[in-house]
Amino acid sequence: MHELSVTENILEIVTRHAQQADAKRVVRIHLVIGELSSLVDDCVQFYFDYLARDTIAAEAQLVFERVSITLRCPHCAHTWQPDSADWTCPACGKAQATIQAGREFYVDSIEVE
Amino acid sequence: MSPDRIPVIERIMGANDELALQNRRMLDAHHVHAINIMASPGAGKTTLILSTAKALQGRQRLAVVEGDVASSVDADKVRAIGVPAVQINTGGGCHLDANQLREALEQLNLDEVDLLFIENVGNLICPVGFALGEHTRVAIASVPEGDDKPHKYPGIYSAVDALVVTKVDLLPWIDFDMAEFQRLVRSLNPDIRIFQVSCVTGEGMAEWVNWLLTLTQAP
Numbered sequence: 001m002h003e004l005s006v007t008e009n010i011l012e013i014v015t016r017h018a019q020q021a022d023a024k025r026v027v028r029i030h031l032v033i034g035e036l037s038s039l040v041d042d043c044v045q046f047y048f049d050y051l052a053r054d055t056i057a058a059e060a061q062l063v064f065e066r067v068s069i070t071l072r073c074p075h076c077a078h079t080w081q082p083d084s085a086d087w088t089c090p091a092c093g094k095a096q097a098t099i100q101a102g103r104e105f106y107v108d109s110i111e112v113e
Numbered sequence: 114m115s116p117d118r119i120p121v122i123e124r125i126m127g128a129n130d131e132l133a134l135q136n137r138r139m140l141d142a143h144h145v146h147a148i149n150i151m152a153s154p155g156a157g158k159t160t161l162i163l164s165t166a167k168a169l170q171g172r173q174r175l176a177v178v179e180g181d182v183a184s185s186v187d188a189d190k191v192r193a194i195g196v197p198a199v200q201i202n203t204g205g206g207c208h209l210d211a212n213q214l215r216e217a218l219e220q221l222n223l224d225e226v227d228l229l230f231i232e233n234v235g236n237l238i239c240p241v242g243f244a245l246g247e248h249t250r251v252a253i254a255s256v257p258e259g260d261d262k263p264h265k266y267p268g269i270y271s272a273v274d275a276l277v278v279t280k281v282d283l284l285p286w287i288d289f290d291m292a293e294f295q296r297l298v299r300s301l302n303p304d305i306r307i308f309q310v311s312c313v314t315g316e317g318m319a320e321w322v323n324w325l326l327t328l329t330q331a332p
Contacts, residue, residue: 013123027116036268085264087300095300106124111116
């Protein structure tokens with residue numbers, strides 16, 4: 001359900017930047033989505049096609065750059081990508097990991113004509 | 114002609130985050146500490162709020178914002194014990210957003226509130242992505258849901274300040290490994306506060322309530 005409101009946000013950001021650049025048409029939209037954010041790509045493209053149909057971004061293709069979770073251990077400086085919800089450091093065994101990447105949720109760039 | 118690529122670098126949640134910031138300023142201006150409570154349906158959010166309200170009676174002035182897909186059942190229960198409550202019906206929406214909280218805040222007399230509980234829609238995925246302007250985020254996990262929830266929803270467990278494990282009076286009858294559960298939660302979130310509570314027996318309530326008091330008494 002909330003993908004609809006998220007898609008409205010994406011469309012608003014994209015059309016604003018495209019108009020500022022005097023673009024005629026938006027061809028592609030590059031999104032950066034961390035693994036810890038919950039957007040599901042297929043339905044977002046579906047919502048987008050519907051919402052954007054009468055706009056400068058009609059038929060634009062959404063391109064998702066997925067960012068894996070990257071953790072860093074403050075004790076031994078080890079960085080790794082966890083394969084489970086146990087975020088204990090595999091190098092030193094301490095459980096103090098900080099999130100380096102995985103919460104991204106932004107419009108990176110647009111391709112326009 | 115090949116298309117031009119224009120950098121944007123703009124947060125998708127930027128509009129919500131801006132409204133959340135406005136909510137935060139409004140709350141701060143009235144010296145209200147707001148707590149966003151998130152959990153799955155049936156974890157015991159409303160029951161914990163009701164028990165907490167009774168325990169804080171005479172010590173803190175509470176108000177509650179109830180987020181639900183439909184009905185005013187929860188707000189009615191809160192009002193019945195004399196605590197102001199505003200019901201938000203999301204009409205199918207899976208989470209509260211900052212705009213909905215704004216509308217609810219306008220219906221409360223914030224000058225008469227010290228502590229505001231915001232009961233989010235029952236859901237372990239979506240609410241955590243929508244800032245409301247709250248000061249503190251609390252997740253609830255009930256013992257009958259099982260000890261494997263952190264495996265499935267690392268997003269919420271890694272993003273809250275505290276976790277209340279509810280219905281601990283059921284532990285003797287349920288296969289729930291509390292030590293392993295807590296170890297896993299702490300690996301996702303080393304700074305998290307974990308409380309074990311039963312609203313039936315009252316176990317653990319004092320510790321939870323004392324922690325809430327430290328939040329509102331902080332400068």
